[in-house]
Amino acid sequence: MKSVTIGSNLFYNGDCICGSAEHIATDSVDLIITDPPYGIHGDRMDRHYNRDEEFVVDGYVEVPEEEYGTFSERWIREAERILRPGGSLYIVSGYTNLYHILHALRQTSLVEVNHIIWKYPFGVYTSRKYVSSHYHILFYEKPGGKRTFNLEVRFGREERAEDGGCLNYLDREDVWTINREYKPGRTKNKNELPTALLTKMIQYSSNEGDLVCDLFLGGFSTAIAATGLNRRCVGFEVSEKIFEAGVRETATVRPGELLETLRCPVVRGPANLRKRWRPEDLRRLRTRYRELTKKGATKKVAVETLAGEFGRGRWAITYALERAGVESRRKKRGTE
Numbered sequence: 001m002k003s004v005t006i007g008s009n010l011f012y013n014g015d016c017i018c019g020s021a022e023h024i025a026t027d028s029v030d031l032i033i034t035d036p037p038y039g040i041h042g043d044r045m046d047r048h049y050n051r052d053e054e055f056v057v058d059g060y061v062e063v064p065e066e067e068y069g070t071f072s073e074r075w076i077r078e079a080e081r082i083l084r085p086g087g088s089l090y091i092v093s094g095y096t097n098l099y100h101i102l103h104a105l106r107q108t109s110l111v112e113v114n115h116i117i118w119k120y121p122f123g124v125y126t127s128r129k130y131v132s133s134h135y136h137i138l139f140y141e142k143p144g145g146k147r148t149f150n151l152e153v154r155f156g157r158e159e160r161a162e163d164g165g166c167l168n169y170l171d172r173e174d175v176w177t178i179n180r181e182y183k184p185g186r187t188k189n190k191n192e193l194p195t196a197l198l199t200k201m202i203q204y205s206s207n208e209g210d211l212v213c214d215l216f217l218g219g220f221s222t223a224i225a226a227t228g229l230n231r232r233c234v235g236f237e238v239s240e241k242i243f244e245a246g247v248r249e250t251a252t253v254r255p256g257e258l259l260e261t262l263r264c265p266v267v268r269g270p271a272n273l274r275k276r277w278r279p280e281d282l283r284r285l286r287t288r289y290r291e292l293t294k295k296g297a298t299k300k301v302a303v304e305t306l307a308g309e310f311g312r313g314r315w316a317i318t319y320a321l322e323r324a325g326v327e328s329r330r331k332k333r334g335t336e
């Protein structure tokens with residue numbers, strides 16, 4: 001299988017299932033971000049996009065619908081093998097063959113962390129049905145190790161939006177609205193992922209120097225974002241034409257160049273750390289907790305929200321709720 005090394009990245013032009021079995025060591029990858037072919041006739045994908053197809057690199061290799069289940073099971077088993085214990089996996093999927101991917105994941109030891117909805121405008125007009133405007137991102141972890149999740153890498157927990165909302169909380173909701181990139185007059189893959197989307201996953205789930213893998217490189221967007229964020233990258237692309245174009249583009253990226261463009265979060269210890277609770281604060285805490293749980297927040301979410309609102313650590317909130325009698329009473333009533 002042909003391979004190309006660019007700095008500390010290694011790319012293979014070939015099938016990812018055999019290629020990974022042959023070239024990637026067990027438990028060696030920190031993070032996998034991948035976007036498999038959708039099994040919906042790649043060559044007719046222009047129907048789903050409002051764009052000029054002239055600049056789309058051809059050669060996209062699709063998987064026949066009737067093979068999609070077996071294909072998904074095979075590559076997802078490989079993903080499970082190469083991830084380190086505690087490593088993270090993000091799979092981008094449309095809805096047509098989502099059930100195959102979910103089924104394949106359930107045949108492994110991988111554990112769901114979040115089912116994320118990526119919302120963006122397709123730009124397709126419909127008149128007799130709703131407009132399709134989302135993709136699924138399945139976020140899983142390999143058990144047995146500590147998973148990287150850089151909680152304040154983008155927004156400090158104390159940072160507020162103009163309306164008072166907690167920016168850290170909002171950024172970590174599981175519906176992400178991120179537009180596709182329109183690159184007029186430039187070559188692209190059939191369904192290239194936006195840098196903003198990839199950056200978010202890479203920032204939260206890896207550190208500089210970590211190894212990021214994409215089993216279906218396509219336009220090499222994962223590799224380009226990972227390199228720009230100073231991660232190492234390994235990946236596969238079966239189509240020679242797409243591979244060559246991707247290698248050319250990745251070679252122009254300076255490692256770490258995206259780091260300079262990232263927002264700097266304001267990270268502080270909680271403002272009221274170790275301060276005594278006044279009775280009125282405890283009363284307010286109790287009321288807010290009830291409001292949040294009444295609206296459907298789990299205990300974990302409510303505690304996290306209150307930690308931001310009251311400028312305290314999560315343990316301090318949990319302890320204060322117990323003191324205020326909210327938690328013990330809830331437990332006695334059997335509402336937990």
Ligand SMILES: C[S@@+](CC[C@H](N)C(=O)[O-])C[C@H]1O[C@@H](n2cnc3c(N)ncnc32)[C@H](O)[C@@H]1O
Pocket residue numbers: 014015016017034035036037038059060061062189190191192193215216217218219220221222236237238239242
């Ligand atoms: C959905 S695209 C990936 C798009 C990519 N995430 C991007 O942002 O450009 C899927 C890619 O997988 C490639 N592919 C199909 N079967 C493959 C296989 N068995 N091994 C490696 N790549 C494969 C296709 O040629 C296509 O380029």
